[in-house]
Each structure stands twice: as C-alpha cells, then as structure tokens.
Amino acid sequence: MPASVVARKPKTIVLQIEVPIESGNMLDLEDGLQRALNEAGQLGTKELLELFEPPNKDPIVVNQQKWSYKGKVLKRYETMYGCVPMERSVYQGGRGGVTLAPLDLRTGIVGSATPKFAKTLAWKYSQMPAPAVKEDFATNHQRTLSNSYIKHLSDRVGALIEDQNDIEYDLPLLPEPVETIAIGLDGTCMLLCEHGWREAMCGTLSLYSANGDRLHTIYTASSPEYGKQSFMGKLDEEIAKLKRLYPQATYVGVADGAKENWCYLTKHTSAQILDFYHASEYLAGAAKALFPDSKARRKVWLEDRLHNLKHTCGAARKILKEIESAELPKKTTALIEKRYKAVTYFTNNHHLMKYQEALEHNWPIGSGVTEAACKTLVKQRLCSSGMRWKLAGAEVLLETRSLIHSKGRWEQLWSNVMSGKVLLDC
Numbered sequence: 001m002p003a004s005v006v007a008r009k010p011k012t013i014v015l016q017i018e019v020p021i022e023s024g025n026m027l028d029l030e031d032g033l034q035r036a037l038n039e040a041g042q043l044g045t046k047e048l049l050e051l052f053e054p055p056n057k058d059p060i061v062v063n064q065q066k067w068s069y070k071g072k073v074l075k076r077y078e079t080m081y082g083c084v085p086m087e088r089s090v091y092q093g094g095r096g097g098v099t100l101a102p103l104d105l106r107t108g109i110v111g112s113a114t115p116k117f118a119k120t121l122a123w124k125y126s127q128m129p130a131p132a133v134k135e136d137f138a139t140n141h142q143r144t145l146s147n148s149y150i151k152h153l154s155d156r157v158g159a160l161i162e163d164q165n166d167i168e169y170d171l172p173l174l175p176e177p178v179e180t181i182a183i184g185l186d187g188t189c190m191l192l193c194e195h196g197w198r199e200a201m202c203g204t205l206s207l208y209s210a211n212g213d214r215l216h217t218i219y220t221a222s223s224p225e226y227g228k229q230s231f232m233g234k235l236d237e238e239i240a241k242l243k244r245l246y247p248q249a250t251y252v253g254v255a256d257g258a259k260e261n262w263c264y265l266t267k268h269t270s271a272q273i274l275d276f277y278h279a280s281e282y283l284a285g286a287a288k289a290l291f292p293d294s295k296a297r298r299k300v301w302l303e304d305r306l307h308n309l310k311h312t313c314g315a316a317r318k319i320l321k322e323i324e325s326a327e328l329p330k331k332t333t334a335l336i337e338k339r340y341k342a343v344t345y346f347t348n349n350h351h352l353m354k355y356q357e358a359l360e361h362n363w364p365i366g367s368g369v370t371e372a373a374c375k376t377l378v379k380q381r382l383c384s385s386g387m388r389w390k391l392a393g394a395e396v397l398l399e400t401r402s403l404i405h406s407k408g409r410w411e412q413l414w415s416n417v418m419s420g421k422v423l424l425d426c
Helices: 026-050 102-107 115-127 130-141 147-163 229-245 259-268 276-290 295-311 315-325 333-352 355-360 368-382 391-405 409-419
Strands: 003-008 013-017 060-062 065-079 082-093 180-192 196-208 214-222 250-255 271-274
Touching: 003 026, 013 026, 026 065, 026 082, 065 115, 082 102, 115 130, 115 147, 115 391, 115 409, 130 147, 147 391, 180 229, 180 259, 180 368, 180 391, 196 229, 196 368, 214 229, 214 368, 214 391, 229 259, 250 259, 259 271, 271 276, 271 333, 271 355, 276 295, 276 315, 276 333, 295 315, 295 355, 315 333, 368 391, 391 409
Parallel strands: 180 250, 250 271
Antiparallel strands: 003 013, 060 065, 065 082, 180 196, 196 214
16 A cells, blocks of 8 residues: 555654655656555544544533433545545434534534645635636645535535634734724625625725834625625624724724715714725816816826825815816816716715825825725625626625635634534543
C-alpha cells in the first residue's frame, strides 16, 4: 500500500507513504505524490477520529438525558483527502427513537463532513458556483464531488451559522483608537426564481481613527425581503454591539439620497452625510444644462462648485438657488430634465451636504465602502450570467460571505463551533 500507519504514540501518529517514481514527467510524479498523500490523509483522519470514540460501553449523559450503548454503525466521513469509512459507537435514549454518535458530537461533524472539509468547501462555494467548486476539488485535490453534495453541505454550514447567531465576535487588534464609526446601507438587485428581480440589502459599519484612516469594516447582508426587517435586525444588533464597545465614538451615517436609508440612519447616528459622489453626479447634470455648448466653461463651473460644496459652509443652498434661478441657454427636454433632477436632489438633501464639517472632523464623505459591499457580497457571486436564486439559498451565501469579508469572523465562527462540541459526560 502507498500509505500505512507504522506507529501510534501517546501524542503522535506516525504514517509512512510510498511514492511511485518509476516513470513519467514531473507533473505526473507530483500527481502520484498527491494520491499517496491523500491516502495517508485518509488513514490519519481515521486515526484522529478514533481519538473521540467513547473509551467503553458505559451509558452517557447528553443534555441531562441518559443514553445507552447500542453497538457500532458504519459511517462514511467526507474529508479533505477522500471518503473515510469507519464504524463508530451509537447510543439511544431510554424511550428509544433516534440515536446519536458521541464521536460526531465531539468532533463537530457537519452532516457527514469533518469540520476542516466543511469549512473549506463552504468557503469555496461562497466564492464560486458549484460546478467550479467541483472542478476545483477534482483538479487541485483529486476529490470527486457532485454539485448536489456541494450545495447540500454548504446549506448545512449555513444552518450552523444560523445556530451561532448569538456569538459575540471579537474585533481584530486595531493599530489606532477608534474615533468615528460610519454606518451605511444600500441595496442591489438580484434575480430570484419565483419573484424576478428583487433588492438584496447590504450594510457596513466602518471604524475610523482620529486621522480618518479606516481601521476595520463589519459587513452584513440579507436576501430580498418585504419590509427588510431581517436585514434591519442584523444591522441593529451590530450597531448595539459597537455602541457597547465604543460609547464615546461619533456615529456617522453615510448613504445616497434614498429616503428609507435616512429614516433608518437618523435613529442610530448623531451626524448624517450624503454621499459626495452622488451629489457631484447631479451637479454635473446641472452643469451640462447650464453650459450645453461649452465644455470648457462647464468644466470650470463644475470644478468651482464642487470645491465650494466640499469646503464652504452653506454652499449647498447657494448652489441650489443658483441652479434654480439660472436661465437655460437651450430649453430642450433633456436639459430641462437634468436641471430639474439637480434642483430636486439638492432641495431634498441639502441638509445632508455638510461636507466642510465632515472634513474638519475627518469623517468619511463617501459611501464607497457600502457600494463596494453590494458588488463584493452580492453581484460578484449571485449575479453571474444565468443565475437565479431561491431566497434560502441566497441567504446562506450572503451570511457566509459577510462573515468571510468581516476580518477574523470566519475563523472565530469555527473556533466557537469546535469549542461547543464536547457536550457529553461519559
């Protein structure tokens, strides 16, 4: 055999592998080495699993209920190295019914997968579709999986994430004290199987230093829902946790002009800033309406007004009055509409264009972090050509991607899962 267990010591297991080298090019030889390593991995994993078997046939207590030994049952465990068949002890309660395997509880088996395999597969599926995950495992790990199994195991990990919703995630070690926390939310459309195009929501909580350097960002996201209550609940919890950690920080809301965003952010922040880029887009439209025939005059006017908007107190009102009262050189429908949109936008939002104050305090004036979240959490994974989703499947992916993109949380999730798996007394 290419691999075998040659020694079992109190603190180590010694494996021996044989690697064929009789012929072939280097790539073929490396493939042979990986096959031998996979076989060794299967043997080693079986040895590790057996460490968690009960030492005897005595009854055990799980959640204050007594369970009696009923024998051994074969189970096939999926691992990073291949399938590992193993007979493990099962127990049953005094009233009969379902059985449980202490080994599965103690090791954190997810369905039939070991924790390392479940963690790796769920991470890969969060980044690419099931066929690509299947190809990746076949090409790079010499593991054959089906698309349905990949989706099934990822759903099991999603259920595990849901079970761990009460985790108090620790922030990573930050290089500077937190002075400002910017809260943003935005929506982006995705295609659902039964409901067509609907809006998924993304939220960000970004921690900034006194100099305005972004130190860390927490991401949240939810699949489309009427009322957005689930998403708002997630964001509420994250905000509450941060306010317990940083009660003295300044909480700033940063978003585009959507009214419902500000209805939410006003409740949670002491300052609100309209995304500067959105304001500049409407101002650019007004510039085109005012100077339709001169790009040079349009550019000078726009640069001057943008500078004033950013650095002069009360500039938004003055610019609004100027646009409103200006006589348009050409009164085409398109140009009138551009002026109308700019006037409407500034009328509705000039009170949020406090850019001078924001810059003085080193607060962010752009919602780019949140808009980038819409792309990285939703668009890049859930909106590829031909993709349509059921709500539950989309939610699993968004939960997983949010954890992975919030630095440190993915590892903390699995640490918490493993620390909670020794549930029984033997």
